[in-house]
Every structure is written in C-alpha cells, then in structure tokens.
Amino acid sequence: xxxxxxxxxxxxxxxxxxxxxxxxxxxxxxxxxxxxxxxxxxxxxxxxxxxxxxxxxxxxxxxxxxxxxxxxxxxxxxxxxxxxxxxxxxxxxxxxxxxxxxxxxxxxxxxxxxxxxxxxxxxxxxxxxxxxxxxxxxxxxxxxxxxxxxxxxxxxxxxxxxxxxxxxxxxxxxxxxxxxxxxxxxxxxxxxxxxxxxxxxxxxxxxxxxxxxxxxxxxxxxxxxxxxxxxxxxxxxxxxxxxxxxxxxxxxxxxxxxxxxxxxxxxxxxxxxxxxx
Numbered sequence: 059x060x061x062x063x064x065x066x067x068x069x070x071x072x073x074x075x076x077x078x079x080x081x082x083x084x085x086x087x088x089x090x091x092x093x094x095x096x097x098x099x100x101x102x103x104x105x106x107x108x109x110x111x112x113x114x115x116x117x118x119x120x121x122x123x124x125x126x127x128x129x130x131x132x133x134x135x136x137x138x139x140x141x142x143x144x145x146x147x148x149x150x151x152x153x154x155x156x157x158x159x160x161x162x163x164x165x166x167x168x169x170x171x172x173x174x175x176x177x178x179x180x181x182x183x184x185x186x187x188x189x190x191x192x193x194x195x196x197x198x199x200x201x202x203x204x205x206x207x208x209x210x211x212x213x214x215x216x217x218x219x220x221x222x223x224x225x226x227x228x229x230x231x232x233x234x235x236x237x238x239x240x241x242x243x244x245x246x247x248x249x250x251x252x253x254x255x256x257x258x259x260x261x262x263x264x265x266x267x268x269x270x271x272x273x274x275x276x277x278x279x280x281x282x283x284x285x286x287x288x289x290x291x292x293x294x295x296x297x298x299x300x301x302x303x304x305x306x307x308x309x310x311x312x313x314x315x316x317x318x319x320x321x322x323x324x325x326x327x328x329x330x331x332x333x334x335x
Contacts, residue, residue, distance in 0.1 A: 061091055066100035073103070077110025078183060081166045082315060084123035088114050093125070096132060102190075105149030108133065112153035117165050117206065117314050121230045130157070134237070152189075152196060162233055163312055164203040179204070208313040208321070212330065220309045220330055225320045228305040231313075 060072035073095055080088040092114070095107035115126045136142055136150035156166065168179045182201025189196045212218050224231075307313070313321065323332045 061095065066098065066103045069095060069098065070100075070103050070106040073106040073110040074187060077113035078168065081113045081168065082116050084115060084118040084126075084316075086123070086125065089123070089125045101143040101145040104143075104146045108136070108146070108149040108153040109156070112156040113166055116157055116159070117162065119229075119231065119234055121227075122316060126157075126234075130234070133157075148193070156199065159200075159203055160205070163206060165206050165315060166199075166202050167204050167315075168202060176204075178202075206312065206314045207310060208307070208318075209310040210330070210332075217309060218330060220328060221324065222307045222309065222311070223304060223322045223324055224307055224317060225304050225322065226317070227301045227303060229301060231317045 060068055063069055063072070073092055076088050076091060089111065092107050092111050095103055096111075098104050098107070111129055115123060115129055118126045120127050133150045133154050137147055137154070139147075159166075168176055168183060170176045179202040182198045185195055185198040186202070208222065209217060210220055210222075307321075323330075325331055
C-alpha cells in the first residue's frame with residue numbers, strides 16, 4: 059500500500075527502504091514494485107526509484123536479472139533527455155554511478171560476511187540519503203561498497219598460483235558490454251552526369267538543352283556474391299559454437315556474491331585444499 063500512497067514522500071521513502079533491504083539481491087518482486095515509480099508525476103519520487111533500483115541491481119547482468127538491461131537504457135534516456143527534470147536527472151546520474159561503482163568490482167551491502175550489520179556501511183548509507191540537503195553528501199555511499207573478489211592465501215599468507223572452477227558459463231557473471239556511441243552513417247551522394255545537346259533552330263537561333271542521366275553502374279560480379287556468402291558462413295559458424303558450461307578462474311579473481319555458490323576448487327594435481335570456500 060505504501061507504493062500506492064497519495065503522498066509522494068511516503069512513496070519515496072518506501073522505495074528507498076526497499077532498495078536498502080534488497081541491495082544487491084536482484085529480486086524480481088522488488089524490481090516490479092519499484093519500476094512503476096519511474097513514471098511517477100513527482101520528480102523526487104522518480105529520483106528515489108532510480109537510486110533504489112541501482113541498489114537492487116548492482117553487479118547483475120542480463121543472465122542473473124534481465125531487468126538490468128532495460129534499466130540501463132532508462133538511465134541513459136533520462137540523462138540525455140533535454141526535457142527531463144533536473145532532480146530526476148541527478149538521480150539517474152547517481153544510479154549510473156552506483157551500478158558501475160569501483161569499475162563494477164564492488165557491491166553494496168550493509169552486512170559483513172558473518173551476517174552482522176556493518177556499522178561503516180550503515181552510517182555511510184544514512185549520510186548518503188541526506189543528499190537532498192547537500193549534494194556533496196553523496197560521496198558517503200562509498201563506505202557501503204564492499205569489494206567482490208576471491209584471493210586465495212596459503213599458510214604463509216602468500217598468494218599461490220591456483221585455479222578455481224566456476225560451474226557456469228563465462229558470460230553469466232561477466233562485465234556488461236560497454237556503451238557504444240551511435241555513429242552517424244554518412245551516405246555519399248552520387249553525382250549525376252549531365253549531357254548537353256545543341257539543337258539548331260530555324261532563324262539561326264541556338265538553344266541548349268540539358269538532360270540529366272544517371273551514371274552507369276557496374277553490375278555486381280560473382281566475386282562479390284562469393285564474398286558475401288563467405289561472411290554469412292563465418293557468422294553461422296560462430297553462432298554454432300556453444301559456450302562451455304564451466305570456466306576456470308585464476309587466483310586472484312573478480313567473483314561476485316552470487317558466483318560464490320558456483321565455485322569449486324579442483325583437488326586433483328594440486329597441493330592445496332580449501333579450508334573455507
């Protein structure tokens with residue numbers, strides 16, 4: 059009921075509270091609750107929905123949560139839209155920064171590995187949410203970021219050369235593709251050849267007539283058809299190659315929270331065995 063309340067401040071608070079509670083989870087139920095608020099009439103409610111969704115969808119890909127693709131498009135559209143409100147644009151910029159924080163190598167969490175509240179993260183998030191009073195308070199969100207990496211150490215606290223196995227496809231937890239600038243394709247204008255003819259009229263008068271004619275174009279040869287066929291065959295062959303269902307990760311490596319469940323350490327031919335993984 060709070061997400062449908064007539065008071066916009068109530069809806070803003072509900073959105074932020076849900077974003078904090080489900081930070082980094084990618085729960086579709088929470089995303090479905092927050093997405094309608096992106097169309098709210100109040101600019102600050104749209105801002106809160108953008109920030110809350112970035113909390114929920116941080117470090118998620120199309121494979122783990124398909125909503126993140128459309129959300130990134132919404133952020134880009136909001137930032138570049140000239141008619142969009144400044145407050146909403148500010149929220150979109152903050153949301154973009156949260157999604158790509160730390161080079162996409164950190165997540166947002168208010169708990170430590172033991173499941174206990176992490177006080178620096180809690181205080182950093184609390185101060186960050188006061189950005190409506192002073193925009194520079196947004197920097198405090200960095201206290202809530204925690205690195206997502208796996209570093210294996212031996213008994214001497216040295217980092218050995220070992221390999222971990224991830225029982226998913228490499229693209230499942232990979233970095234999202236970078237944004238591509240839209241390139242304007244300039245179409246070359248074909249000059250039209252103009253032929254002039256001179257007709258002599260009676261009385262010695264001369265008149266020039268110009269008739270535009272299209273230039274002669276060579277017909278495509280068999281070589282061009284063969285090149286196109288080879289390119290299409292190569293494309294089909296690339297699509298036919300299936301991605302392996304597992305991949306190896308060298309120590310140290312970037313490992314997101316959801317990826318930890320899929321990791322295993324091969325013990326055959328290795329002098330190391332995991333103590334806690």
